[in-house]
Amino acid sequence: MDLQYQLRSGSYYLYDLRDAPSTVTGERRFRLKTDNVAIAFDLHTGQVHQHGSPARIQSWASHTRRRLRAAGALDEANGIVVVSGPLPVDEINNCLRISGYCRRMFRRLATLPHGKLQAATARA
Helix, strand or coil: CCEEEEEECCEEEEEECCCCCCCCCCCCCEEEEECCEEEEEECCCCCEEEEECHHHHHHHHHHHHHHHHHCCCHHHHHCEEEEEECCCHHHHHHHHHCCCHHHHHHHCHHHCCCHHHHHHHHHC
């Protein structure tokens, strides 16, 4: 897995682990900083289509659904699901790393802990 989210100071940071750490700070440059993370995936296969900031992912999903419906692919359009919010970092990274994991996470979504509160209690 080359992409990985980390929760720092109440925000989600996306890092590309292929990037070399800075020789000065020892940290990698982040690719994205957002308050919440959204993941768009196929409900039937669990394959991740897009991930990132909720506004961008919702826009992508709406556009893609519209395009698929216009092409007559109603099942594919209806199969695009977007999950967003303060999700646990481990769950987000598992979606990126494990094929089909998003479908399993979606089934357990109501029972998942609040992603930011979990990290705050772990530091206390």
